[in-house]
Amino acid sequence: MQYGHFDNAKREYVIDRVDLPVSWTNYIGVGDMHGVFNHTAGGYLIYKSPEYHRITRFRPNGVPMDGPGHYVYLRDDESGDYWSVSWQPVGKPKEHFRCRHGLSYVTYESDYSAIAASQTLFVAMDDPVEIWDLRLRNDSGRERTLSVFSYLEFSFHQVDMDNRNFQMSLYAAGSRCVDGVIEHDLYYEQNGYQFFTSDFEPDGFDCLRDTFIGPYRTERDPLTVESGACQGSFEKGGNHCGCLKKTLTLAPGGEARLLFLLGEGGIEAGKAMREKYTAARADEDFARLAAFWDRKLACLQVETPNAGLDTELNIWNLYQSEINVMFSRFTSFIEVGGRVGLGYRDTAQDAMMVPHSNPAKCRSRLIELLRALTTAGYGLHLFEPRWFEPVREEPGFQSPTVVPVPDKSEIVHGIQDACADDALWLVSSVVQYIRETGDFAFADEVVTYADGGEGTVYEHLEHILDFSAREVGRSGVCKGLRADWNDCLNLGGGESAMVSFLHLWALGNFTALADRLGRGADAARYRDMAEAVRDTCRRVLWDGKWFIRGITADGRRIGTQRDEEGRVHMESNTWAVISGAADREQGLAAMDSVYEYLFTPYGLMLNAPCYTKADDGIGFVTRVYPGLKENGAIFSHPNPWAWVAEAMLGRGSRAMELYNALCPALQNDRIEIRQAEPYSYCQFVVGRDHTAFGRARHPFMTGSSGWAYYAATQYLLGIRPDFDALRVDPCVPADWREFSVTRQWRGARYEIRVLNPEGVEKGVRSLRVDGREMDALPPLPPGSVCRVEVVMG
Numbered sequence: 166m167q168y169g170h171f172d173n174a175k176r177e178y179v180i181d182r183v184d185l186p187v188s189w190t191n192y193i194g195v196g197d198m199h200g201v202f203n204h205t206a207g208g209y210l211i212y213k214s215p216e217y218h219r220i221t222r223f224r225p226n227g228v229p230m231d232g233p234g235h236y237v238y239l240r241d242d243e244s245g246d247y248w249s250v251s252w253q254p255v256g257k258p259k260e261h262f263r264c265r266h267g268l269s270y271v272t273y274e275s276d277y278s279a280i281a282a283s284q285t286l287f288v289a290m291d292d293p294v295e296i297w298d299l300r301l302r303n304d305s306g307r308e309r310t311l312s313v314f315s316y317l318e319f320s321f322h323q324v325d326m327d328n329r330n331f332q333m334s335l336y337a338a339g340s341r342c343v344d345g346v347i348e349h350d351l352y353y354e355q356n357g358y359q360f361f362t363s364d365f366e367p368d369g370f371d372c373l374r375d376t377f378i379g380p381y382r383t384e385r386d387p388l389t390v391e392s393g394a395c396q397g398s399f400e401k402g403g404n405h406c407g408c409l410k411k412t413l414t415l416a417p418g419g420e421a422r423l424l425f426l427l428g429e430g431g432i433e434a435g436k437a438m439r440e441k442y443t444a445a446r447a448d449e450d451f452a453r454l455a456a457f458w459d460r461k462l463a464c465l466q467v468e469t470p471n472a473g474l475d476t477e478l479n480i481w482n483l484y485q486s487e488i489n490v491m492f493s494r495f496t497s498f499i500e501v502g503g504r505v506g507l508g509y510r511d512t513a514q515d516a517m518m519v520p521h522s523n524p525a526k527c528r529s530r531l532i533e534l535l536r537a538l539t540t541a542g543y544g545l546h547l548f549e550p551r552w553f554e555p556v557r558e559e560p561g562f563q564s565p566t567v568v569p570v571p572d573k574s575e576i577v578h579g580i581q582d583a584c585a586d587d588a589l590w591l592v593s594s595v596v597q598y599i600r601e602t603g604d605f606a607f608a609d610e611v612v613t614y615a616d617g618g619e620g621t622v623y624e625h626l627e628h629i630l631d632f633s634a635r636e637v638g639r640s641g642v643c644k645g646l647r648a649d650w651n652d653c654l655n656l657g658g659g660e661s662a663m664v665s666f667l668h669l670w671a672l673g674n675f676t677a678l679a680d681r682l683g684r685g686a687d688a689a690r691y692r693d694m695a696e697a698v699r700d701t702c703r704r705v706l707w708d709g710k711w712f713i714r715g716i717t718a719d720g721r722r723i724g725t726q727r728d729e730e731g732r733v734h735m736e737s738n739t740w741a742v743i744s745g746a747a748d749r750e751q752g753l754a755a756m757d758s759v760y761e762y763l764f765t766p767y768g769l770m771l772n773a774p775c776y777t778k779a780d781d782g783i784g785f786v787t788r789v790y791p792g793l794k795e796n797g798a799i800f801s802h803p804n805p806w807a808w809v810a811e812a813m814l815g816r817g818s819r820a821m822e823l824y825n826a827l828c829p830a831l832q833n834d835r836i837e838i839r840q841a842e843p844y845s846y847c848q849f850v851v852g853r854d855h856t857a858f859g860r861a862r863h864p865f866m867t868g869s870s871g872w873a874y875y876a877a878t879q880y881l882l883g884i885r886p887d888f889d890a891l892r893v894d895p896c897v898p899a900d901w902r903e904f905s906v907t908r909q910w911r912g913a914r915y916e917i918r919v920l921n922p923e924g925v926e927k928g929v930r931s932l933r934v935d936g937r938e939m940d941a942l943p944p945l946p947p948g949s950v951c952r953v954e955v956v957m958g
């Protein structure tokens with residue numbers, strides 16, 4: 166069953182049926198001010214920090230769901246009937262409403278009561294100002310008098326202050342309205358102001374939420390809208406809202422356009438922004454926003470026989486990956502700002518995926534991660550970048566409640582809280598960044614360590630590799646420490662096959678860099694280390710048909726042929742191949758086992774059979790319900806590892822089968838099962854052993870997006886940047902005869918056409934750059950364009 170469709174020409178997903186089974190969200194803003202909004206205008210806006218600077222309030226996991234939001238109510242002043250442009254919160258018959266999710270904007274549309282209305286939410290490009298662009302048209306054939314009411318609920322800025330300790334919070338914020346500008350003021354803070362204004366002279370306002378809503382009512386039937394009259398309420402203390410009212414008379418066919426502006430700053434800032442953001446300027450900013458995404462998307466565009474893959478790579482998959490890099494992971498309807506900062510492993514992986522479209526942000530993320538590395542060589546699992554900034558910027562939140570400022574000894578946790586994989590990801594991310602950009606000097610940049618001292622980026626990477634070489638268990642396999650990538654597979658502190666494979670992968674990337682930088686002695690030393698790791702992996706971790714997942718602290722091997730539960734695991738088998746630990750026979754056998762045990766029509770499950778008996782020697786995974794999350798769900802993030810592994814083994818048809826199973830865009834007609842948005846990868850899809858098999862959960866904030874993008878572009882389509890060349894090494898289904906990729910690399914544009922006359926899955930017979938035979942694509946002067954023809958065979 167479908168609820169909407171992809172409009173690829175406009176780069177929008179159009180929700181035709183708004184009564185979705187769950188909320189479908191999207192992001193607005195591409196800088197300090199950003200927010201998350203669903204298909205009914207529910208959601209919230211933040212400035213810089215989802216913990217300290219929340220602008221509008223959200224009641225997560227609430228009933229009614231997904232509110233409050235940034236709403237526009239329309240009231241027919243003749244009949245008293247009223248509705249909201251975004252369907253909810255009033256909730257008039259659903260057939261009158263639609264939603265368009267675009268790149269960093271959302272448009273809500275309605276045609277209820279023969280009034281065509283649309284409300285677009287987006288953020289200005291140069292100022293922290295959210296624009297609500299409201300358009301109305303009277304399609305009724307008679308004159309209509311309508312009252313327009315905006316509504317938003319202000320937040321007490323800090324997430325805890327917003328959700329508890331109301332004996333303080335309720336007396337800390339005030340509001341007023343001067344010359345058509347509502348001001349919200351968190352009085353504890355020096356600059357704790359927001360404004361809400363409009364490009365018209367309002368004829369009424371309310372700043373007090375409870376006055377607007379009325380006792381024992383909700384946003385569905387607010388007293389102010391029902392009565393049609395604002396009270397002009399404001400006060401020092403209480404809960405505050407942004408309601409501006411305008412009554413309009415529209416002739417038959419008559420149109421109106423109104424802008425509302427929500428921004429940082431008080432009355433004066435509001436007035437200045439109202440001057441600046443005229444309708445013409447709003448149009449200009451909307452066009453600039455489109456151009457912002459044009460530039461990013463133009464870095465890589467594809468045309469293949471797989472429409473789902475095209476939709477993903479050309480639009481949504483890159484968009485999702487960029488959002489993760491830009492905003493990290495803690496602004497959503499699921500993560501609502503109480504847990505913030507950067508997760509070490511998640512950020513290290515996110516930053517690896519989009520250096521072509523966002524090199525500056527990837528680089529700054531890498532620096533933040535490098536600064537949060539300890540001299541011992543492990544990363545701080547969850548940290549705030551500001552802790553390690555040369556000039557420490559404190560968040561702009563002040564309160565009389567004493568919240569002790571942690572000192573460094575508390576910030577730098579010990580090895581007992583370290584995850585064995587965290588920093589290993591960073592090695593490959595740094596190398597990937599250099600391969601993409603050619604910024605070799607980055608390796609020699611000097612960066613501090615979390616616990617004091619400094620060293621070059623290159624030295625940081627050495628610390629990471631040395632740490633993993635040191636922290637091995639009895640069998641010589643890397644210790645799992647608190648956990649590896651799988652938060653729930655703790656092995657009681659035993660040994661993790663996955664971490665040894667990651668170590669080997671990182672070593673491969675690092676030695677390539679050392680070679681390229683001419684540091685032969687280092688390359689030799691780490692090549693020896695890699696040899697030793699490979700030997701251990703082959704000796705200890707192979708179980709005859711696949712690789713085991715690890716060894717518990719008390720010496721039990723996990724993920725063996727003898728196990729009844731947790732027999733086959735995806736992480737260890739995919740990484741055995743990607744790292745090069747597996748020989749070809751082992752790799753084929755391991756990936757066949759993955760297919761046999763883990764494949765479902767919705768993607769690969771993380772492990773099977775699910776655990777049903779609690780076993781703390783293995784870890785929390787045995788206490789997770791079977792089929793959910795880490796216990797046998799189709800955890801999306803590792804699925805692309807399997808595509809990479811299959812591509813490395815040369816099995817393009819299999820790789821694409823796995824790709825298609827997870828591909829959100831190909832699930833658009835299965836929403837009764839999937840439930841979640843088909844334009845976003847989700848953290849997991851419920852696995853086979855659960856009654857909700859196939860249901861997807863937790864959109865946007867997931868490493869699956871970046872990995873899907875990386876795996877599909879670099880291993881399936883096979884366009885891979887290297888230090889001195891752009892390589893073309895596709896692995897595609899045998900029935901693909903042709904595809905093309907336009908790729909920008911180091912300022913030049915490569916128009917690549919790949920032909921597959923013999924229907925092979927891998928192998929390049931010839932490669933021509935502007936007619937000249939070559940092995941790979943050389944760097945070209947910035948601004949140049951070349952045509953590349955590749956023949957597989």
Ligand code: GLC
Nearest residue numbers: 508510511650651652653795
């Ligand atoms: C969540 C975490 C991620 C972890 C994964 C598997 O997605 O954010 O860090 O790797 O779960 O446990």
